[in-house]
Amino acid sequence: MSPSPFDLRSTSDSALLESMRDLAARGAGLEADLLVHLGEVEVRGLALELGFRSLFAYCVEVLHFSESIAFHRITAARASRRFPQILERIRSGELHLSGLRLLQPHLTDENCGELLELARHQTKRAIEERLADRAPKPDAPAQLRRLPERVATSRPLVLDSQAAPPATPIPAPAPVAADARLSTEPLGGGRYKVQFTAGPEMHAKLREAQALLRHQVPDGDFGRILDRALDSLLREVRRLKFAETQRPRAQRADVSDPAPRHIPAAIRRTVAKRDGECCTFVSDDGRRCGAREALEFHHVVPFARSRRHRVDEMTLRCRAHNSYAATQDFGAVHMAQFRRDGPSSVTRPGASCGE
Numbered sequence: 001m002s003p004s005p006f007d008l009r010s011t012s013d014s015a016l017l018e019s020m021r022d023l024a025a026r027g028a029g030l031e032a033d034l035l036v037h038l039g040e041v042e043v044r045g046l047a048l049e050l051g052f053r054s055l056f057a058y059c060v061e062v063l064h065f066s067e068s069i070a071f072h073r074i075t076a077a078r079a080s081r082r083f084p085q086i087l088e089r090i091r092s093g094e095l096h097l098s099g100l101r102l103l104q105p106h107l108t109d110e111n112c113g114e115l116l117e118l119a120r121h122q123t124k125r126a127i128e129e130r131l132a133d134r135a136p137k138p139d140a141p142a143q144l145r146r147l148p149e150r151v152a153t154s155r156p157l158v159l160d161s162q163a164a165p166p167a168t169p170i171p172a173p174a175p176v177a178a179d180a181r182l183s184t185e186p187l188g189g190g191r192y193k194v195q196f197t198a199g200p201e202m203h204a205k206l207r208e209a210q211a212l213l214r215h216q217v218p219d220g221d222f223g224r225i226l227d228r229a230l231d232s233l234l235r236e237v238r239r240l241k242f243a244e245t246q247r248p249r250a251q252r253a254d255v256s257d258p259a260p261r262h263i264p265a266a267i268r269r270t271v272a273k274r275d276g277e278c279c280t281f282v283s284d285d286g287r288r289c290g291a292r293e294a295l296e297f298h299h300v301v302p303f304a305r306s307r308r309h310r311v312d313e314m315t316l317r318c319r320a321h322n323s324y325a326a327t328q329d330f331g332a333v334h335m336a337q338f339r340r341d342g343p344s345s346v347t348r349p350g351a352s353c354g355e
Helices: 013-044 055-061 067-082 085-091 097-106 112-118 124-134 200-212 222-242 265-274 319-330 332-341
Strands: 183-188 191-195 295-299 314-318
Touching: 013 055, 013 067, 013 085, 055 067, 067 085, 067 097, 085 097, 085 112, 097 112, 097 124, 112 124, 200 222, 222 265, 265 314, 295 319, 314 319, 319 332
Parallel strands: none
Antiparallel strands: 183 191, 295 314
């Protein structure tokens, strides 16, 4: 029985370390090659052709990268296209992706070489410190904040200002990060922990809603309050986006004569319902995009040419695939001019992205 290639117990220390160095060097070279390929795939728009709304979606669903790895590699690939010397630094092992993520916001044509040298063979923390030395920040102010009492998970969330003050002094905590993106964590049983940062105006609105809804939500549970608020918000957004209403007015579903740019409500309702409120782009191998974010109404016969709205000539597309279709219809040069200068610079009357 041949030994397993993963069994290294018989490998000498020196051979093991030499193999490690060789693997690390090969890995750095492969990482550089991967960034080159990612950049070229994005430039050619191949992910869109395959039915993905973005290169990010392609990396996650086909290459099976984690979301964070996909984001950071795409960011690195874009930086490498702008500053090709980055690739040689990565290939040689002088720069790692974590270091590149720190450098990327600061890179310019003038300082690229200097910053790459600054990060040469440095740890992430060392690069952070060197960048901070180049642009010092003011001292962080001392903070003392009142924290809510520790409560059982079955009790409703309370605002900091409602909590009783702690019995003993609390050391000043680190400043809260400025990142206010929504954070969710599954808790099982179909439940999620939802966490975000509220500014003073939103804090005041939550308190006001809690007070006004005491009869309907006696315990003041913010989960129930926000659920009701989202119901109202979604009704309004869906009314504006898809013309959704409880009392639709009688209206022709198709308009064949020269029409104004605005799409009639009846057509928007019909198209949205028919398409399941998701992107309908289908790749050559039959894969449907299906994205639900940033949806737009796409004219199969561009509106700039037809000047009409018809249900059978319209469909929903995500913004990426709508833009992709526009490039196919009008050409990359025309669309680049449109995106740079706006609609007033476009010679075709009424032309717009995907139409």
